Amino acid sequence: MTVEIDKAGPKDAPPPRAPETIKAIPVRHYGRWVAAVVVIALLASLVYAFSQGKVNWGAIPDYFFNDEILKGVGKTVWITIASMALGVVLGIVLAVMRLSKNPVTAAIAWGYIWFFRGTPVYVQLLLWFNLGLIFDYINLGPIYQDEWSDFMTPFLAALLGLGLNEAAYMAEICRAGIQAVDEGQTEAAHALGMSHAKTLRRVVLPQAMRVIVPPTGNEFINMLKTTSLVIAVQYWDLLQAAQEIGQNSGAPAEMLFLAAAWYLILTSVLSVGQFYLERYYARGSSRSLPKTPFQRIRANLFSFSNRSAGGVGTS
Numbered sequence: 001m002t003v004e005i006d007k008a009g010p011k012d013a014p015p016p017r018a019p020e021t022i023k024a025i026p027v028r029h030y031g032r033w034v035a036a037v038v039v040i041a042l043l044a045s046l047v048y049a050f051s052q053g054k055v056n057w058g059a060i061p062d063y064f065f066n067d068e069i070l071k072g073v074g075k076t077v078w079i080t081i082a083s084m085a086l087g088v089v090l091g092i093v094l095a096v097m098r099l100s101k102n103p104v105t106a107a108i109a110w111g112y113i114w115f116f117r118g119t120p121v122y123v124q125l126l127l128w129f130n131l132g133l134i135f136d137y138i139n140l141g142p143i144y145q146d147e148w149s150d151f152m153t154p155f156l157a158a159l160l161g162l163g164l165n166e167a168a169y170m171a172e173i174c175r176a177g178i179q180a181v182d183e184g185q186t187e188a189a190h191a192l193g194m195s196h197a198k199t200l201r202r203v204v205l206p207q208a209m210r211v212i213v214p215p216t217g218n219e220f221i222n223m224l225k226t227t228s229l230v231i232a233v234q235y236w237d238l239l240q241a242a243q244e245i246g247q248n249s250g251a252p253a254e255m256l257f258l259a260a261a262w263y264l265i266l267t268s269v270l271s272v273g274q275f276y277l278e279r280y281y282a283r284g285s286s287r288s289l290p291k292t293p294f295q296r297i298r299a300n301l302f303s304f305s306n307r308s309a310g311g312v313g314t315s
Helices: 030-052 059-063 067-098 103-118 121-129 154-180 183-191 196-233 238-249 252-281 293-310
Strands: 137-139 145-147
Touching: 059 238, 059 252, 067 103, 067 154, 067 196, 067 238, 067 252, 103 154, 121 154, 121 196, 154 196, 183 196, 196 238, 196 252, 238 252
Parallel strands: none
Antiparallel strands: 137 145
């Protein structure tokens, strides 16, 4: 015997109502608005204070593309690139020596890093420039012989002072990057018959670059600003050009503002280059690459347009 069951329910039952649309109301953060107002007020006060000062703002655009200023900018960029190239190459060598199983090379690398990181770069610049007070000649045998004053030019003193100091920091950065690579990678390469040098060049360093690049970019930007110290060894750079023009034109403070503006432009360009370089080496390690500045701006504008259109809601 079977009994039929009416699954439809009573005929007079009301039809089910559709679920209501949930309207999400964003939480108001009054503290953020207060903080924004305070920051804007402080910034406006700072701008007003400088506007009331005795600053000849018209002198800055007049000398912004001056031949001497542009020459100083070129010299600053050149000494930055040369010093960083020396620091990176020597830093990689020191990092390999530091990780070597040879106690002599490891101790020499440690002593180099200890000395150059422990003394100010300004003192090192002065030492290189004033070694002529100790040595009259430089004698490298049949390779090179000359008077020290002719050998140690302002450019060479600046290059050695900045580059050798940077090598100590780059050595630690490279060492950290090399040690970040799993040892199994090295063991697998050796099992395939690769030599230690080839393993380092083909396997370890390409993977270590993901760790080395970000702090190296910071060091590059820091080097650009540190080049302002080369005025101690009479090397012509952006700061020295700005100071000389300021003394001749009677606008020393304005020319310092001009130099600061050029440093900001150069560091901004390097920051953009650092971002894209990091993004390049992030391939394969991140599922999604970081957004470019244009992609972030587009996303923020799209998000703002959605909010202004009708708030946040779910359907």
